[in-house]
Amino acid sequence: QVQLVESGGGVVQPGRSLRLSCAASGFTFSDYGLHWVRQAPGKGLEWVAVISYDGSKKEYADFGKGRFTISRDNSMNTVYLQMNSLRPEDTAVYYCAKDGSAPHDYWGQGTLVTVSP
Amino acid sequence: DIVMTQSPDSLSVSLGERATINCKSSQSVLHSSKNKNYLAWYQQKPGQSPKLLIYWASTRQSGVPDRFSGSGSGTDFTLTISSLQAEDVAVYYCQQYYRSFTFGPGTKVAIK
Numbered sequence: 001q002v003q004l005v006e007s008g009g010g011v012v013q014p015g016r017s018l019r020l021s022c023a024a025s026g027f028t029f030s031d032y033g034l035h036w037v038r039q040a041p042g043k044g045l046e047w048v049a050v051i052s053y054d055g056s057k058k059e060y061a062d063f064g065k066g067r068f069t070i071s072r073d074n075s076m077n078t079v080y081l082q083m084n085s086l087r088p089e090d091t092a093v094y095y096c097a098k099d100g101s102a103p104h105d106y107w108g109q110g111t112l113v114t115v116s117p
Numbered sequence: 118d119i120v121m122t123q124s125p126d127s128l129s130v131s132l133g134e135r136a137t138i139n140c141k142s143s144q145s146v147l148h149s150s151k152n153k154n155y156l157a158w159y160q161q162k163p164g165q166s167p168k169l170l171i172y173w174a175s176t177r178q179s180g181v182p183d184r185f186s187g188s189g190s191g192t193d194f195t196l197t198i199s200s201l202q203a204e205d206v207a208v209y210y211c212q213q214y215y216r217s218f219t220f221g222p223g224t225k226v227a228i229k
Contacts (some may be wrong), residue, residue: 022173036140039166045159045167045210046217096167102157103214108201109166 002026002106004096005065012086020081022096022108029077033099036070036081038092041112048094050081050103066110086115119213121221129229138224140211145191148215155215158187158196162207162222170209171196179207185213203228 008020022034038049049060049070058070069082077095091114097104120143130136146155154174157169169178171187174194184199199207206228211221 006211013162044208045212045220047212047220050218058150058182061217074191076145101178102169103212104159105166105169105172105178107166 002098004098004106005107006046006094006111007092009113011114011116013117014087014115015085016114017028017082017084018086020083020094020096020111020113021097022079022081024079024096024098029075034070034072034079035097035099035104036079037066037095037104038090039095040089040092042060043092046092049081050099057100083113085097086113088115091115119146119216119219121179121211121213121219122181123209123211123221123224125224126222127227130198130201131226131229132203133200134229135206136201136226137227138196138209138211140194140214140221142192142194142213142215144216146213146215147191154188154190155214156187156194156211157214158185159210160205160207161210167210171228188202191218192225198226201226201228 003025005023035050051070067085072079094112095110096108098106122141124139156174157199161167175187186197188195208223210223
């Protein structure tokens, strides 16, 4: 069965960096695009970024352009989100989600990022 | 950017009754040559990750009960729960994937 397991969240000061990871299993990783979606505490879902199956195409939400970088290692079945210059408004649960019949047909359990002095 | 709106913000429905959630996009999400609406619905139960219910506006994801149905085209869409069950208490989000990806603000469904 499809499994997506995020890690790397934590408490970080404004202006610092953090790298999230998402380890995948249960499907042919190199055949599918992967997304990051976030959810601030008590708020709705917000799409963050997507990377194509082979890593050749990447797209970001406006708030992430120039600060966030999505990447993947198909040999490790892992997708990453490098987040730089973090702001308090980046505080959220970050989910990775697999592309498929719809943009997000499977989701991980999420990892919490808290940006606070 | 395509903006998604949903109505109502929340609704309370008796067990076994119908629940209807509306979703509107600021631009059409219908790909005319493919004749597909790039619109999905997700369910997020309290304390859980979201789950895909419907894609292409009306196609149920495998394993989703048939009491869930999606309809609409262009800019106006509806998610219907034909007979509300206790386990359907959740927040429901629509999402367009025609041009980039945008979620609606969500609709909270509770039991009356």
